[in-house]
Amino acid sequence: MSQSLVLFILISVGFAAGKAGVLKGASVRSLSRFLVDFTLPAIIIVSMQRPFSPELRDQALRILAISFAVYAASFPLAYGFAALYRRSGREELGVHRFAMCFSNVAFMGFPVAESLLGRESLFIVAIYNIPFQLLAFSVGIIMISGNGGGGVRGGTAPGHAPGDAAPARPSRATRGFLKALRNPAIISALIGFALFLGSVRIPEPLFASLELLGGMTTPLAMVVIGAVLSQTRLSGVLGNPRLWATTAYRLALHPLLVFASAKAVGLSGMELAVPVLVSSMPVAANSTILAGVYGGDDVTASGLVFVSTLLSLATIPIIGRLIL
Numbered sequence: 001m002s003q004s005l006v007l008f009i010l011i012s013v014g015f016a017a018g019k020a021g022v023l024k025g026a027s028v029r030s031l032s033r034f035l036v037d038f039t040l041p042a043i044i045i046v047s048m049q050r051p052f053s054p055e056l057r058d059q060a061l062r063i064l065a066i067s068f069a070v071y072a073a074s075f076p077l078a079y080g081f082a083a084l085y086r087r088s089g090r091e092e093l094g095v096h097r098f099a100m101c102f103s104n105v106a107f108m109g110f111p112v113a114e115s116l117l118g119r120e121s122l123f124i125v126a127i128y129n130i131p132f133q134l135l136a137f138s139v140g141i142i143m144i145s146g147n148g149g150g151g152v153r154g155g156t157a158p159g160h161a162p163g164d165a166a167p168a169r170p171s172r173a174t175r176g177f178l179k180a181l182r183n184p185a186i187i188s189a190l191i192g193f194a195l196f197l198g199s200v201r202i203p204e205p206l207f208a209s210l211e212l213l214g215g216m217t218t219p220l221a222m223v224v225i226g227a228v229l230s231q232t233r234l235s236g237v238l239g240n241p242r243l244w245a246t247t248a249y250r251l252a253l254h255p256l257l258v259f260a261s262a263k264a265v266g267l268s269g270m271e272l273a274v275p276v277l278v279s280s281m282p283v284a285a286n287s288t289i290l291a292g293v294y295g296g297d298d299v300t301a302s303g304l305v306f307v308s309t310l311l312s313l314a315t316i317p318i319i320g321r322l323i324l
Helices: 002-019 026-047 054-082 090-101 105-117 121-128 130-136 139-145 172-180 184-197 204-214 217-230 241-264 270-279 286-293 298-323
Strands: none
Touching: 002 105, 002 217, 002 298, 026 105, 026 121, 026 184, 026 204, 026 217, 054 090, 054 121, 054 130, 054 184, 054 241, 054 270, 090 139, 090 241, 090 286, 090 298, 105 121, 105 217, 105 270, 105 298, 121 130, 121 184, 121 270, 130 139, 130 184, 139 286, 217 298, 241 270, 241 298, 270 298, 286 298
């Protein structure tokens, strides 16, 4: 509760800055980009500066397998649960499915894990997050677009009439997957893991700089979330019962299913705590961006991010009690 209150205060600072016009529009987008491209990679690399041991290497490989298993189970569950939404259109349905599968790891997962589980947990979180980066920009695009990832908002590709045969080219889901491989979080995780495997220590001046830069991740992420929430006008969307059902699935049902499954197969320690905690995070913030680009319901996506982020301040401490 105390750690969540700290995060809430930081979000409130961002909210106040957004309302005051200090953080808005382009400045919020620039801060978000700075966080994802610089401070988050820094904290990932620093978190992986651990003395090499076969036990830690094996744990990393196990957590990677666990992450893929959780996502493999999440997709059919999301499609099954969303099948109950009979009155929703294709665009809205795709956003709900995406929201059920992908949580906000970058902006919330890393800061909350550091707060509740300690700095040593970030090594495991970074490994666990690799499938998210690969799947959110491939399978996630297919979910949101509802047409195999090929539809982009705006209609026919430039230079082609509606009846023309388009030249053979990779689908946007495939291009999204390849682009995900160039994501700074993925690159930093691979670099950090390679340094770990080789027992390579970063020179002290560089390490100290990365540590200071990475230390900005938690406060900056919370401030950015507050600023985004301050600019969200969703009074009409909040009356949609499907939004609340998906939020309940994201924040409660999904993490409880992960917890029960992990317990059933005998997981404990970080191998139990990290998957459950990541599963309890709110809806991924990039759902709104992807919905806007690939023809999904970006208004519903914004509503899901807004509501789930606010309610997660109450649900995360409850989930935390299960794993601590």
